[in-house]
Amino acid sequence: MSPTTQSLLFALLGAVLGGGVVLAWRISEQQTRPEVVPSPALPPGVATVLSVLRSSALVVDGSDEVLKASAPAIAMGLVKDRRIAVHELESLVQQVRRDGQIRETEIVMQRAPGIPPRHVTARVAPLNSQQVLALVEDRTRERRVESIRRDFVANVSHELKTPVGAIRLLSDAVIDASDDPEAVQRFAARMHAESERLARLVQQIIELSRLQGDDPLDEPVPVSVDEIVQRVIDENLTDAGAKDISLVQNGERNLTLLGNKEQVAVAVGNLVANAVAYSPEGSSVVVSAKGADTTVDLCVTDQGIGIPASEIDRIFERFYRVDPARHRSTGGTGLGLSIVKHVAASHGGDVRVWSVEGQGSTFTLTLPRKAPSMEASA
16 A cells, blocks of 8 residues: 555544544533423413503412513512512412412511511412412502501590580489589580580591592692681681680781682681680780792791690691690590691692790691782782
C-alpha cells in the first residue's frame, strides 16, 4: 500500500471516529437532559373571564401552583411566588380537589400589626380533575358597616331608655302626689324637660339617618353664609337669653358656599347649641366666617368649659360624651357633633376643633366655596 493511500485511509477512519464521538455525545445529552413538561392548559374561556372579573380569582393546578390569578387577587395578597399565601384558602382548595364538592367559607386574613384584619368570603369549585377555581370577595367594609349599625342600634336603645324611664317614674310620682299641687307642678316640669330631651334625641337620630342616605352630595347649590349664620343665631336666641349669653356674628360677609342649605344650617346650629349649652352665664358665643380661594370656614367660638386634650379625638363619635353627667343636665344627646361630621363629609369638607380646658373651644367647619367672581355677580 502506497504511503498516499495509507494516509487517506487514516484520514477517513479519523473522520468516522470523530463523527461517531459527536453522535454519541449528542445522544447522551438528549438522554440526560430533563424532559420539559408543558404547563396544563386552562379550560377554554377561563383566562378571558378572569381578566374581566372585579373579584379576586385564582386557578390552581394539582400541585397547588397558581396557574392564573386576577389582578385583585394579587393586590389582596392571596398569591406569593405562584403559591396560595393564605393557609385556610389553600386547605379549602385541597379539599375541593379531593372530593369535587363546591365549598364556601369566610376567612379572616390577619395583616400587619395595627391594621385591622381583612374579612373575605371564599367560594371554591373544581374545573376538572386537577384544576380548581377559587373566587374571593372582600367583605371587610360590609362587616365594619354591620358592626357600626349594631353599635348604633344598641346606643339608640340605651339612650331612649333614659328619658322614657324618667317620664314613667315621674308620671308615677305625679299620681302619688295628686293631693300636693306643688309636687305635681315640680314633677310635671321635669316630665316636660325629659319629653323635650326625648324629642330632641329622636329628631337628631332622624337627621343623622337622612344625612347618611344623602352622602355624597350630588348637586350642591349656592348657599348664602350670612343667611345661615343669621338663621342659626335666631334659632338659639331663646336658650342664649336664658343664660344671658351674647350671640355675635363676626368675620367676612357676603360669602357663598356650595352645598345643601338645610344640612349646613343643621351643622352650624348644632355647633352653636353646644356652645350655648356649655358656656357660663354672661359669656359670649361668636359665629364667624372666613373665605379662602376654594373654601369657606365657619367658626363657632365659646368661652365654655373646654375639652380635655385626651378626649378631642373621640368627640365626633356617635353618643360619645366627655362628661355624661353634664350632658344629662344640659339635655345633650351625644349626636350633635356626629351630625356636623357627616355634613362636612357629604360636602367634601372637614371639621376640626381647638380647645383648652377652662378657656373655651373653637369649632371650624370647612366647606367648598362658590367662586368669588360668581359671588360678586350673584
